[in-house]
Amino acid sequence: MRRRSVSIVVADSQAASRNLLQRQLEDAGFPVRAASTAEDVLLLCDIELPDVLIVDAQLTGMDGYEVCERVRHEARDDDITIIIMSDIVDEMTRAYLGQMVDFAGGDFYVAKPCDAHWIVRVLDTLPKCLHRSKNSNARALTMSSG
Numbered sequence: 659m660r661r662r663s664v665s666i667v668v669a670d671s672q673a674a675s676r677n678l679l680q681r682q683l684e685d686a687g688f689p690v691r692a693a694s695t696a697e698d699v700l701l702l703c704d705i706e707l708p709d710v711l712i713v714d715a716q717l718t719g720m721d722g723y724e725v726c727e728r729v730r731h732e733a734r735d736d737d738i739t740i741i742i743m744s745d746i747v748d749e750m751t752r753a754y755l756g757q758m759v760d761f762a763g764g765d766f767y768v769a770k771p772c773d774a775h776w777i778v779r780v781l782d783t784l785p786k787c788l789h790r791s792k793n794s795n796a797r798a799l800t801m802s803s804g
Contacts, residue, residue, distance in 0.1 A: 709739065
């Protein structure tokens with residue numbers, strides 16, 4: 659079922675988490691490439707810049723924030739949406755995470771474990787060419803109860 663043209667790279671050092679998210683996004687029709695280290699992410703993005711990068715904050719090799727900064731710098735024209743995942747534990751950590759993601763050039767942050775079905779709904783609301791506003795702040799991807 660390849661009905662979506664938004665390409666995605668999922669990067670997580672934890673194989674079970676990475677494989678589950680990749681499989682769920684592929685089942686939803688997205689072309690997904692996966693990486694387990696920062697070096698793999700940078701290589702995949704150098705070969706072909708995805709529309710969306712979903713990267714773990716605690717990635718092996720360098721943290722997800724540095725990966726975000728490097729990919730954003732290489733993209734130059736901001737034609738990539740970056741979502742940083744983290745094991746958010748409380749409101750103080752959530753506020754700090756939002757600042758870190760924004761500083762690194764990320765667009766959204768989401769708590770792990772990620773609900774891929776919910777991420778699909780979010781991606782469906784974004785245009786194919788996902789651009790970061792120069793004045794935007796990182797936004798939390800949170801599930802709404804209504």
